[in-house]
Amino acid sequence: MAHIDLLERLNAIVWEADAGLRCSFVTQVAATLLGFPVDDWIGDEKFFERHSHPEDWEKLKSACGAAGEDRQLEHRMLARDGRAVWFRTVIHSVPEEGVL
Numbered sequence: 001m002a003h004i005d006l007l008e009r010l011n012a013i014v015w016e017a018d019a020g021l022r023c024s025f026v027t028q029v030a031a032t033l034l035g036f037p038v039d040d041w042i043g044d045e046k047f048f049e050r051h052s053h054p055e056d057w058e059k060l061k062s063a064c065g066a067a068g069e070d071r072q073l074e075h076r077m078l079a080r081d082g083r084a085v086w087f088r089t090v091i092h093s094v095p096e097e098g099v100l
Contacts, residue, residue, distance in 0.1 A: 013087070015041070019065050021048045035080030051078050060089070067093050 013033065016025040022045040031037050034051070041047050052060055053076035063073045070092045076084040 017048075017064070020045050021061065021064055023047065033079070033085060034077055052076070053078060053084050063089075063091055067095070 011029065012027075013030045014025075014027045015023050015030065017023045022043060023041045024043070026038055026041045028038060030041060036047075036051065048060060048064075049057055056075035059073060060075050063071055070090065072088060072090050074086060074088050076086055079085050
């Protein structure tokens with residue numbers, strides 16, 4: 001699929017998740033930057049909670065769970081080797097099909 005190839009060429013993590021932050025898609029850059037294989041992200045409803053910096057988890061969860069306008073936040077994730085990595089996350093919410 002051409003759009004997936006395009007996303008994989010970006011120097012950014014692109015991910016898709018439900019309101020509970022369970023990923024259904026993440027680009028390979030995620031594994032490169034944080035050291036966790038893409039398969040570790042997919043379907044794991046606790047991935048972000050376990051790998052977010054403890055001081056930033058609530059802020060990320062709140063921003064991702066809020067419906068409405070696009071928003072941005074800066075937060076840290078913990079890499080596999082224990083490093084804190086800063087991210088600027090742009091959140092674009094899309095309602096589920098058939099949900100108003």
